[in-house]
Amino acid sequence: MKRGMLGEAMQGERDSPFPSTSDKGLDVLVLGAGVVGITTAYSLARRGFSVTIVDHETGPAQGASFANGAQLSYAYTDALAQPSLLRKMPFLFAGFDPAFRVRLSPDPEFFRWGLAFLKNCTQAQFDSNTLATLRLGLESHAAMANLRERHPFDFAHTTPGKMHIFRDEGSLDHARTVTRIKRTAGVEQDILSPAQAMAIEPALHDAGPIAGALWTPDDEVGDPYRFCKGLLTVLVKRYGVKTVFRFSAKGIRKQRDEIIVFDGEDNELSASNVVVCLGAQAPRFLAPLGIRAPIMAMKGYSFTAPPGKYAPTVSITDSARKIVYCRLGNTIRVAGLAELNNRDPAPDPARLRHLIDQARAAMPYAVDYTAIGSGWAGLRPMTPNSQPIIAQAGQRIFLNVGHGMLGWTLAAGSAERVSALVEQSVGQPAQIRKTS
16 A cells, blocks of 8 residues: 555645555545535534545645635525526627636537536526525525634634625616525625715725625635635644545445545545545546536636735625625735636636736726736536535435535535535434534
8 A cells, every 4th residue: 555645734744654444433534625625524523523634635725725716705696597697608609708608518418517507597496596505605604603713713704795896787687686586585785876885895986887786794705725724724633633635536436334435546545434525526536436416617717916006895796897806814816707618727828817907907906916926727616506516425425516606605504514414324413522
């Protein structure tokens, strides 16, 4: 058996032995060390499970969690599939929308996903999917608050509120309709006039003409990378969670009462149960098991820079340009673009330049555009209905995947749901472990 990284990840230990397949103490393997995997490990460990986190990278949050939009948008759970997008399909397929691209493919999975997406483009499905994800968002809000109270480490968390700005009356009217839908779930969002929006966020004076804004004062922000590092330290030191990095899981097989995860190079890990939190990589990993996960990669971009002379304080989403501006401590994170069915995680310099140009055109003084560091790109795991897949997929195999553009927002709530499924499966009483 070969050797790799095991132990306290924050200390960067290398070349420690993998747990042997005879180690019965590993109750759950969590595959994936992004925000979904790390929060899943936390929820399981709190319930008394012995947990090992497994990831092919050298540390946590190296994929889609590394530099995403950073907004914890608990009330903004609008499904991507909706009637208005259906009407724009010919425009999108022709490549006329520079912010949203679709890469056509002869892959049967692409067509299956696309047909399922089209079925969700009705008003009834949009309402249902948006409300279902909203309920999970509210659960996640509560779970994150509980986590922060229990373990108050720093990840640039604040509650500045979130403002969606709309450039035309049609988009603003759509926002009014969705707001009425969400009120049935007890969520209050306010439609603001341009003057009201600028009174809350003066930086909008330099954002060009707007028709109005949607204001959600309780939405939060936080750095997902710092969160994963901080929570992993808590997991290792207070809950005894183990880590195995640089382990590229290739498949699963069952052996008596265990699940064996192997990497194709004679390395194996074993546990009683496994939770798959592999994001956009989940479908290919699960396919050999006969488990279909309808997930399509959607590539997005971001850059981080110092604030400009008129930097926003609240989080801003420019709905027309599909760009978000988020203050993280003494920096501004700008994220945007969407490329469906693009599985290449490497940043395309031309696309990154487009994002920068669009951000500068929308809010020229929000960011110090002369001090932008290297840009970033990540793959969002999109389902046809914009709801994550949280399920038991087989004996001892659980899924927590498909969070789309809301992985950071939905991670804490999703972790609680999948951990409850594991708990129910093994018949273990719900005893939440307390730590100082």
